[in-house]
Amino acid sequence: MDISEVAQRAGLPASTLRYYEEKGLIMSTGRRGIKRLFAPVVLDQLALIALGRAAGFSLDEIGAMFDARGEPQIDRQTLVDRADSLDVTIRRLSAMRDGLRHAAKCQAPSHLECPQFRRLMTVALARKKGEKARGSAGAGRFGKP
Known part of the structure; x- marks a missing residue:
């Protein structure tokens, strides 16, 4: 999916997605022209980020809940x-x-x-x-x- 589709499906501006990528919360898989591409799993990652934010976690705290591959590793x-x-x-x-x-x-x-x-x-x-x-x-x- 390109960044505009992810933004539309997640209900987030593309600038937020770029910021989350800069913070290491999500990762693009490549580019199509100038548009970033993302794997479908990014929607689950964005949902987890939204849940973490709703619970009051900072982005840094949320970032620590993902491993290097972007898989959730949440301390109970x-x-x-x-x-x-x-x-x-x-x-x-x-x-x-x-x-x-x-x-x-x-x-x-x-x-x-x-x-x-x-x-x-x-x-x-x-x-x-x-x-x-x-x-x-x-x-x-x-x-x-």
């Missing part, structure tokens, strides 16, 4: 660790959702007089302080495309 403990991390995020977001719903219905004269809303503000500020204390370690984690 890495998946367990990411699932655990997602559980923490889900609990945090669920608590935030519940607090916001409460604040929307709260009968206090103003949101600042609602104890639960004030708790949400405190938690949000503490989280921001924690992010700042960790520095920019998480910045750019998701990379390009």
Whole structure:
């Protein structure tokens, strides 16, 4: 398949495919004129990349999940660790959702007089302080495309 067919079938711009190839996530098999050619297996690789991105893995982390031939070699403990991390995020977001719903219905004269809303503000500020204390370690984690 040429790059335009892969792009169309995967729903990705050709620039993303070229970037993924530059990062070593996918490999072209040759060229037809100026167009890159890819084996059909590239669609499975792109689906795995999309799954990894949806789970919050960086492109570098995803790249480490493929061997030199482009075959998936996914460490199961890495998946367990990411699932655990997602559980923490889900609990945090669920608590935030519940607090916001409460604040929307709260009968206090103003949101600042609602104890639960004030708790949400405190938690949000503490989280921001924690992010700042960790520095920019998480910045750019998701990379390009």
